Amino acid sequence: MTQASALTLRPATVADAALLASMHAASWQATYHALLPAAFLEHDVAAERAAYWRARMEAPGGDRRLVLIAELDTGAAAGFVCAERQPGSPWGVLLDNLHALPAHQGIGVGKRLMRAAQDWARAQGEAQLYLYVLDGNTPAISFYERQGWTYSGSEPDRMGGIDITALRYVYRLDRM
Template sequence: MSTATPLTLRPATIADAPLLAAMHAASWQATYRRLLPSAFLENEVNAERDAYWRARMEAPGAQRRLVLIAELATPGAAPTPVGFVCVERQPESPWGVLLDNLHALPAHQGIGVGKRLMEAAQRWARDQGEAQLYLYVLDGNTPAIAFYERQGWELSGSEPDRMGGVDITALRYVYRLAAS
């Protein structure tokens, strides 16, 4: 990413739940066309993600998670939200800290948004005293898999899951944090 790109990260608040939901739904609609049913993506994902983010942002345990919104500066206007990350400590997990969401809106992919959000998640996890992060990516989401592997994530297994009313396979990737 060019240093001239005016990208900033800010902590999300409860008031950002609708924005997070809209970005999440837009990302799924663009990314999961071949992987999830069209009816779910066209008719249900917006309401489903809205309920999800409202509940998540209001849930207790906010100190165990970090949610950041990436914004691009727009001359003469409010910043434009272009992506977000959600990372959460999972005390009972053998895999470490869960990088639960990492989304760069389709029109803003390839400019370093995802990498910058991932680096912030890694810093946060390291600051929490953690040694590893993990995430799940849908089998068949080739662009995301390639992105994670380029960033040094390693495949560590898979699990069956259900999304949008269909059975899917979620691939688990892990990333060992270097000591600071």
């Protein structure tokens, strides 16, 4: 089994948009098979995430955003995190993406990436992070709750062409 200590975190660049998209699509395909339409996951998610990450990484406002890639000592990507300051948000910094690739789950990738996002948000002078997780994504919900995140509400959303419910979780940064 790979050790978490063999991980390094590096800032993502515009050149990493395809890698981010690939990891994002792979994560959704592994995690959301019972929550989103199979046709979306099999045929559309890769192109949709590629367009999303290309636009996101090229968009202005990179100083409000942290995107890190976790790499094994072999250089292989193991996951990524994206956090973004949301001016005017009552919830704080959005932890918009936290993905450990399925083959690397359980070795501390998610915890390392989450901790980096928390440290970055603190350095930005923020007091809280928030995230959304799909209702029914029990493993992710359990992971966040074990890390000290608390449920704070739900919102309707749309993903993969269907209506879904997104559960909002918050994390106070004064926790240590």
